[in-house]
Amino acid sequence: MRIFARVHQMPPRLAAAAIILDSGFGKATADEQSAAALHGLTTGTYPFLRRVDPSAFVRLLSKGEIALGVALLTPFVPSLLAGAALTGFAAGLLGLYLRTPGMREEGSLRPTKQGLDIAKDVWLLGIGVGLIVEEWRARDQH
Template sequence: MRIFARPHQIPPRVAAGVFILNSGIGKAEADEQTATGTHGMAVGTYPFLGKHDPRTFTDLLSKAEVALGVALLAPMVPSLVAGAALTAFAGGLIGLYLKTPGMRQEGSLKPTPAGLGLAKDVWLLGIGLGLVLEELGDRVASPYRGQ
């Protein structure tokens, strides 16, 4: 596994990392109403999250976003690891977009005005998948390189 990010991987990692880190820091300061809204939206798509109270859920989400943001920003975190974490996180966001009523136009993947904020998270999925596929592709193409 490559230890440092390659130079061309740094710009998308920084773009995603700064965005997610900022989101996590913002959630750390969330008031009760914001925590309840964040939790309610998540539970609507992922009912198993209902066992957490809104404040605990939002605190955990905040910590996860901060950790992911830092991992993306730290070039010593392997791109395969950072990309896999970003892909999983973005997959959850895309799940919210696809499963939450009112986010998409009826019978379409096109976002409604309310869904635009979640639909744009597809770029996070693209960055994560790009990092993972590049790193895995190198392993397939040259399994003995770097040994």
């Protein structure tokens, strides 16, 4: 596994980091009402999170997003590791999209207006998978 990210990997890592950091810093100042709304949306798809206090959940999510954003920005975090973390995060977001009623048009993958914001996060999944695949291919070629 390469220790440093390749130069051409930094633009997608930077783009993903900018969005994720903005989201993480925004959640860091969430009030109780916003925390309850986000927790409610999330627990509909991931019921095991019901045991977590809404404010604590949003604080942890905020810290996780900030940590992921910093990892993506840091060139010495291997792209395989950064890509795996980004893929997991994006898969969680897309799980919300696929499993939350009202996010998609009936019988389709097409998003409703309510689901469009989360559906657009598919690009994060693409970046994460792309980083993983490139690192696996580079490893296999050596």
